[in-house]
Amino acid sequence: MFKRIRLRLRDMKTVSQLISGADQQANILGEEEPAAEHFVLSALNLSDGTAKRVFDRIGANPDNFLSAIKQQYTDALSSVGINHDAIETDPEPIENSKLFHNSKPSGQAVMKSLYVSKQGDKDRPLLGAHVVAVAADMEFGIVARALKAMGIDRSQLAKAARDELDSA
Amino acid sequence: MPNKNSLPSSDNPEEALAAVVALRAMAEQLERKAVKSAITQGWSWSQVAEALGVTKQAAHKRHATSIKKQKTTQ
Numbered sequence: 001m002f003k004r005i006r007l008r009l010r011d012m013k014t015v016s017q018l019i020s021g022a023d024q025q026a027n028i029l030g031e032e033e034p035a036a037e038h039f040v041l042s043a044l045n046l047s048d049g050t051a052k053r054v055f056d057r058i059g060a061n062p063d064n065f066l067s068a069i070k071q072q073y074t075d076a077l078s079s080v081g082i083n084h085d086a087i088e089t090d091p092e093p094i095e096n097s098k099l100f101h102n103s104k105p106s107g108q109a110v111m112k113s114l115y116v117s118k119q120g121d122k123d124r125p126l127l128g129a130h131v132v133a134v135a136a137d138m139e140f141g142i143v144a145r146a147l148k149a150m151g152i153d154r155s156q157l158a159k160a161a162r163d164e165l166d167s168a
Numbered sequence: 169m170p171n172k173n174s175l176p177s178s179d180n181p182e183e184a185l186a187a188v189v190a191l192r193a194m195a196e197q198l199e200r201k202a203v204k205s206a207i208t209q210g211w212s213w214s215q216v217a218e219a220l221g222v223t224k225q226a227a228h229k230r231h232a233t234s235i236k237k238q239k240t241t242q
Contacts, residue, residue, distance in 0.1 A: 076183075079187050080187045087194075092197070094200075140182065
């Protein structure tokens with residue numbers, strides 16, 4: 001009983017850190033609202049370290065995820081004949097003074113999937129590896145393309161996330 | 169403007185949609201920089217709005233806070 005309450009309180013703290021971290025990552029990259037990729041970046045910064053270990057398990061460097069996000073933009077623009085490096089549109093960090101948090105649809109999808117995932121996993125605290133597991137299941141979008149740019153197979157990453165959670 | 173022939177084929181919607189997302193992000197960054205530059209050069213919000221094809225309220229709501237903050241931190 002008390003263990004459940006303690007876990008619940010810990011999860012609430014983790015959710016708060018995850019959301020504020022995602023907001024921060026989005027703002028650093030010049031975006032007002034966080035999307036799925038910003039939640040992954042935020043999970044990689046969580047102190048439990050499990051998100052980073054998921055990448056380690058498959059021999060990928062988690063620190064390369066940010067540059068992979070940029071790479072997938074460069075690749076997508078080059079497919080329409082635009083040389084991203086030749087134009088000055090690098091994002092400028094923005095300051096956000098919104099009182100109420102909102103996410104882009106992919107960010108909302110991450111939070112919804114996290115909730116569902118945690119419903120079936122009530123004995124473990126919410127960890128960064130849960131976020132990676134949810135993000136690895138997203139077939140399309142920036143996270144999927146960034147993982148592809150890193151040469152990561154999503155199903156392999158999802159399996160590594162489950163293994164990390166089992167060993168946590 | 170890229171040649172229409174260089175656009176991703178409609179047979180490959182994944183690539184085409186990825187390009188749409190990247191173009192939107194690029195347009196957003198370009199808009200932010202251009203508005204900041206215009207306001208710094210003394211343009212009014214009405215002029216910025218007219219150039220962007222949006223209402224003055226929409227332009228102001230979208231950009232005023234970040235521009236004000238950047239000015240006060242300079």
